[in-house]
Amino acid sequence: MTGAGLVREDSGVGYVDVAGVGHTLPDGRELFHDVSFRVGEGAKVALVGPNGAGKTTLLRMVAGDLPVVTGAVARAGGLGVMRQFIGMLGQVGPAATGVPRDETRLRDLALSLAPPALRAAGERLAAAEAAVHDDPTERRQIAYANALAAWGEAGGYDAEVLFDTVATLVLDKPWDEVRDRPVRTLSGGQQKRFALELLLRGTDEVLLLDEPDNFLDVPGKRWLEERLRESAKSVLYVSHDRELLARTADRVVAVEGGSAWVHPGGFASWHEARVARHDRLEERRRRWDEEHQKLRELMLMYKQKAAYNSAMAPRYQAAQTRLRKFEEAGPPELPRATRTSGSG
Numbered sequence: 001m002t003g004a005g006l007v008r009e010d011s012g013v014g015y016v017d018v019a020g021v022g023h024t025l026p027d028g029r030e031l032f033h034d035v036s037f038r039v040g041e042g043a044k045v046a047l048v049g050p051n052g053a054g055k056t057t058l059l060r061m062v063a064g065d066l067p068v069v070t071g072a073v074a075r076a077g078g079l080g081v082m083r084q085f086i087g088m089l090g091q092v093g094p095a096a097t098g099v100p101r102d103e104t105r106l107r108d109l110a111l112s113l114a115p116p117a118l119r120a121a122g123e124r125l126a127a128a129e130a131a132v133h134d135d136p137t138e139r140r141q142i143a144y145a146n147a148l149a150a151w152g153e154a155g156g157y158d159a160e161v162l163f164d165t166v167a168t169l170v171l172d173k174p175w176d177e178v179r180d181r182p183v184r185t186l187s188g189g190q191q192k193r194f195a196l197e198l199l200l201r202g203t204d205e206v207l208l209l210d211e212p213d214n215f216l217d218v219p220g221k222r223w224l225e226e227r228l229r230e231s232a233k234s235v236l237y238v239s240h241d242r243e244l245l246a247r248t249a250d251r252v253v254a255v256e257g258g259s260a261w262v263h264p265g266g267f268a269s270w271h272e273a274r275v276a277r278h279d280r281l282e283e284r285r286r287r288w289d290e291e292h293q294k295l296r297e298l299m300l301m302y303k304q305k306a307a308y309n310s311a312m313a314p315r316y317q318a319a320q321t322r323l324r325k326f327e328e329a330g331p332p333e334l335p336r337a338t339r340t341s342g343s344g
């Protein structure tokens, strides 16, 4: 029962286990394969990689927004998700373009970040409230009273205390005054800060944050670094900010070259580890090429011998089989030339 998600005081075990996960785009192109890593025990794990490498896609698979067809994602504990679009709400589509303005309100945003049972109770309450407001029949009043009771049971009142704390921190206003404000009236930084405060102060044990530092100014970034460092939660996050990464990441998962590899240290030692890894991969490939060459030469030698000595035919066949199997297994992957970070 996750109904009282926001009132759980214990920060129990929460983790995400990603095992052998792959993803193929609708056009058939393989985005990545064989991605494995774990986020648990309060670890801060950074996802890095060039634009388009698949970081957002991977987070969406972990969040359950996208199906996991290849491999498996296991999760425990409450999961709080900050999607990449937060900070951009209402920043596109001004009235002149004919695109309707985004009327998402702060209460919608707050609910969208809440545990599922609370979200459902909140949506039901909002609908019942609107219905009563429209036409206060007795039936609608009863429905509203019931929705209010369900909201309370789901932990709604504790959630409102949290919403009020966050509204005061970010907007210097009580929740009652700002809950119906359109999110677009907040700056990108305020939107991010609002969502981050809710998630970091909430009780979800695992957080997925897609570019949480985008739209934050320098003091905002420093604030986020401190909050991440002091948080007991397990956090998987995407960032391009080297300083933030260096100050917060316990481990780095690099999405590049169509897969991902895990550096079990911080970002400061990541570059060195990456160079060493690339050297290792190149060395492995060099040895494969050498072995390949040897097997080819062996096969050709037996081919020649078998041509004038039929007793050599089985050896020729064996050498051919060995070469074929070796080639079928394929060469080890080489690191693809990739940039280490992008801008968005």
Ligand SMILES: Nc1ncnc2c1ncn2[C@@H]1O[C@H](COP(=O)(O)OP(=O)(O)O)[C@@H](O)[C@H]1O
Binding pocket: 025, 026, 027, 031, 049, 050, 051, 052, 053, 054, 055, 056, 057, 058, 344
């Ligand atoms: N629904 C989709 N249909 C087709 N291509 C997509 C879709 N979603 C993402 N992609 C492609 O997948 C790649 C990875 O995207 P994304 O996960 O957003 O990367 P990142 O977050 O690392 O920048 C990009 O090349 C993007 O164009």
Ligand SMILES: [Mg+2]
Binding pocket: 055, 056, 057, 084, 210, 344
């Ligand atoms: Mg992305």
